[in-house]
Amino acid sequence: MIDWIYVFDLCGTSVFALSGALAAGRHKMDPFGVIVLASVTAIGGGSIRDAIIGATPVFWIQDPNYIIVILATVLMSFIYFSKPKRVGRYSLPVADALGLALFTIIGADKALSLELSGMVAVVMGLITGVGGGIIRDLLCQQVPMVLRTEIYATASIIGGICYTVSLTLGAPDLFALLFAMAIALVIRLAAIRWHLSLPSFDLKTH
Amino acid sequence: MIDWIYVFDLCGTSVFALSGALAAGRHKMDPFGVIVLASVTAIGGGSIRDAIIGATPVFWIQDPNYIIVILATVLMSFIYFSKPKRVGRYSLPVADALGLALFTIIGADKALSLELSGMVAVVMGLITGVGGGIIRDLLCQQVPMVLRTEIYATASIIGGICYTVSLTLGAPDLFALLFAMAIALVIRLAAIRWHLSLPSFDLKTH
Amino acid sequence: MIDWIYVFDLCGTSVFALSGALAAGRHKMDPFGVIVLASVTAIGGGSIRDAIIGATPVFWIQDPNYIIVILATVLMSFIYFSKPKRVGRYSLPVADALGLALFTIIGADKALSLELSGMVAVVMGLITGVGGGIIRDLLCQQVPMVLRTEIYATASIIGGICYTVSLTLGAPDLFALLFAMAIALVIRLAAIRWHLSLPSFDLKTH
Numbered sequence: 360m361i362d363w364i365y366v367f368d369l370c371g372t373s374v375f376a377l378s379g380a381l382a383a384g385r386h387k388m389d390p391f392g393v394i395v396l397a398s399v400t401a402i403g404g405g406s407i408r409d410a411i412i413g414a415t416p417v418f419w420i421q422d423p424n425y426i427i428v429i430l431a432t433v434l435m436s437f438i439y440f441s442k443p444k445r446v447g448r449y450s451l452p453v454a455d456a457l458g459l460a461l462f463t464i465i466g467a468d469k470a471l472s473l474e475l476s477g478m479v480a481v482v483m484g485l486i487t488g489v490g491g492g493i494i495r496d497l498l499c500q501q502v503p504m505v506l507r508t509e510i511y512a513t514a515s516i517i518g519g520i521c522y523t524v525s526l527t528l529g530a531p532d533l534f535a536l537l538f539a540m541a542i543a544l545v546i547r548l549a550a551i552r553w554h555l556s557l558p559s560f561d562l563k564t565h
Numbered sequence: 566m567i568d569w570i571y572v573f574d575l576c577g578t579s580v581f582a583l584s585g586a587l588a589a590g591r592h593k594m595d596p597f598g599v600i601v602l603a604s605v606t607a608i609g610g611g612s613i614r615d616a617i618i619g620a621t622p623v624f625w626i627q628d629p630n631y632i633i634v635i636l637a638t639v640l641m642s643f644i645y646f647s648k649p650k651r652v653g654r655y656s657l658p659v660a661d662a663l664g665l666a667l668f669t670i671i672g673a674d675k676a677l678s679l680e681l682s683g684m685v686a687v688v689m690g691l692i693t694g695v696g697g698g699i700i701r702d703l704l705c706q707q708v709p710m711v712l713r714t715e716i717y718a719t720a721s722i723i724g725g726i727c728y729t730v731s732l733t734l735g736a737p738d739l740f741a742l743l744f745a746m747a748i749a750l751v752i753r754l755a756a757i758r759w760h761l762s763l764p765s766f767d768l769k770t771h
Numbered sequence: 772m773i774d775w776i777y778v779f780d781l782c783g784t785s786v787f788a789l790s791g792a793l794a795a796g797r798h799k800m801d802p803f804g805v806i807v808l809a810s811v812t813a814i815g816g817g818s819i820r821d822a823i824i825g826a827t828p829v830f831w832i833q834d835p836n837y838i839i840v841i842l843a844t845v846l847m848s849f850i851y852f853s854k855p856k857r858v859g860r861y862s863l864p865v866a867d868a869l870g871l872a873l874f875t876i877i878g879a880d881k882a883l884s885l886e887l888s889g890m891v892a893v894v895m896g897l898i899t900g901v902g903g904g905i906i907r908d909l910l911c912q913q914v915p916m917v918l919r920t921e922i923y924a925t926a927s928i929i930g931g932i933c934y935t936v937s938l939t940l941g942a943p944d945l946f947a948l949l950f951a952m953a954i955a956l957v958i959r960l961a962a963i964r965w966h967l968s969l970p971s972f973d974l975k976t977h
Contacts, residue, residue, distance in 0.1 A: 617818050617828065618827060711804060716801065716803075722803055722806075766799070
C-alpha cells in the first residue's frame with residue numbers, strides 16, 4: 360500500500376523548492392543562495408507547523424529525503440535553465456499554487472493524525488500551505504502572495520475544510536485527499552488565470 | 566475566582582486581532598486575508614514564546630477560544646466598517662498599544678509560572694508583546710513600530726520589569742497585573758500622543 | 772579543560788549583537804530598540820535551530836550569560852560611539868562575517884552532539900549562522916545579506932562541511948573547530964574585500 364500523503368508531501372516539497380528557485384533566479388542569486396531560498400520555501404511552512412505543535416525534531420530532520428528532493432529539484436532547475444530560456448511569468452505562481460494545494464492537505468492531515476480538532480487542522484493546513492511562500496516573498500522583498508487581492512488564503516482554507524469534512528463524513532482517505540487538493544488547486548489556478556478576487560476589506564484613514 | 570490573566574489574554578487577543586484587521590483594511594485585503602493577518606498578529610508573539618520555551622503544543626492549539634475570539638473580532642470589524650466610515654489614524658497604534666501592554670504582562674506571567682528567572686520573564690513579556698505586531702508590519706511591508714523612534718520596546722520592558730518586581734516584592738497578583746499594565750499602556754499612549762522618544766543611537770557611515 | 776565551543780559561542784553572540792547595534796544605529800533607534808535588534812540578531816538563529824530540533828527551552832533561557840553578553844556589548848557600543856565618530860562601512864559586514872563563521876560551527880556542533888546526521892549538521896550550521904542576520908536585515912528593511920550576490924551562504928555551507936568532515940576523519944575537536952571557522956571566515960572576508968561572487972542563477976521573465 361502506497362503512503363499517498365508521503366508521496367504528495369515530497370511532490371509539494373519539490374514544487375515549492377522550484378518556486379523558491381524561480382524567485383531566486385529573478386534575484387540573480389548564486390547557487391548556494393538558490394539552495395537556501397528553495398529550502399526555506401519548501402520546508403519553512405512545515406517547520407513552523409511542527410515547532411508550534413511540538414512535533415520536534417521537525418519532519419525533515421529525521422527523514423533525509425526532503426533535503427534530497429530539494430537539492431535534486433534545484434539541480435534540475437540549473438540544468439533546465441542553463442541555456443538562455445525565458446520563464447513564463449505564470450511559472451512561479453503556478454508552482455506555488457500546486458505547493459499550496461498539496462501542503463494544505465499535508466498540514467491538515469498531520470494535525471488530524473495527532474488527534475487535534477478540525478478547526479486546528481484547517482489552521483495547520485493554512486500554516487503549512489502559506490508559510491513557506493510567505494518566507495520566500497519576505498526574503499525577496501516582494502509583497503507576500505497571501506496579501507495580494509487574488510484569492511489565496513481562501514483556497515487553502517476551503518481546501519482544508521473540504522479535507523476535514525470529507526474525512527469526518529467517512530470518505531476514503533485517498534478520495535478526501537484528491538478531492539480537497541483538487542478544490543484548492545482549481546480555486547487558486549482560476550484566481551490566477553482570471554484575476555478573481557473576493558470583495559476587499561477597504562479602510563480609509565484620516 | 567476569576568482568572569484575570571486569562572481574561573486579559575483574550576482581551577489582548579481581540580485588540581491585536583483588531584489591529585491586524587485595520588492593517589489589512591489599509592491594504593485592501595480580501596476577507597480570508599484579513600483573517601490571516603488578524604490571526605498572526607494576535608497569536609504570533611505568544612506562539613514564538615511558547616515554541617522557544619518548549620510549551621508545545623502552543624496555547625491556542627489546546628484552547629479554541631483564542632481562534633473564536635479572533636474570528637468574532639474580524640466579523641465585528643466587517644460589520645462595523647461595512648458602511649463607509651473613515652478610520653482615525655490613531656486607531657491602529659492605540660489598539661496595538663493596548664495589545665502591547667496586555668501581552669507583555671501575559672508573557673512575563675507565563676515565564677514566571679514556569680519558574681523561569683525574572684530576566685527571562687521580562688524578555689518573554691517583550692517577545693509576546695512585540696512579536697505579533699512585528700509579523701503584522703513585516704507582512705504589510707511597513708517599518709515595524711518597534712523600529713521607529715517613538716518609545717515602544719521601552720514601554721514593554723518597563724512594564725515587564727514592574728510586573729516582575731511587584732510580584733517579587735509580594736504585591737497581590739491582580740494589583741501587580743493592573744499596575745504593570747497601566748504603566749506600559751500609559752508610557753506607550755503618551756509616546757503616541759506627544760511623539761515622545763528617547764535620545765536615539767545615531768551612527769554615521771563612511 | 773576549557774569548553775571552546777562555549778567560549779566561541781559567547782564571542783559569536785557578542786559580534787552578532789554588535790552587528791545588530793550597528794544596524795540599529797544606522798536607523799537611529801532608541802536604546803531599548805537597539806537592545807531588541809542586537810538580541811534578535813545574536814540569539815535569533817540559535818533559537819530557530821533549537822525550536823526546530825526540539826532542544827527547548829532554547830539555549831539562552833537556561834543560561835543568563837547570553838543576555839548578559841548582549842547587554843554588555845550594547846552598553847560598550849553606546850560608550851564607544853558616544854563621541855561623534857564615523858563607522859567604517861565595512862564594520863557591519865565584518866562583524867557579521869565573524870558571527871557567521873562562529874555560529875556556523877556552533878550550530879553544526881550542536882546537531883552532531885545530538886547524534887543528527889552530517890547533512891543535518893551542515894543545515895543547522897547554516898540556520899544558526901544566517902538566521903539572526905536575516906531577521907536583523909528583514910527588520911531593517913534591508914535586502915538580507917544572504918540574498919545579495921556576494922558569497923555568503925556558500926561560506927557557511929563550506930564551513931559546516933569542513934567541520935563535519937574533519938570530525939568524521941578523526942581530527943581533534945579544537946583543530947576541527949578552528950580550521951572550519953577559519954575557512955568560513957576567510958571565504959566570507961575575501962568575498963567582502965574583493966566583491967567575489969559565484970556565477971549567478973539568472974532567469975528572465977516574459
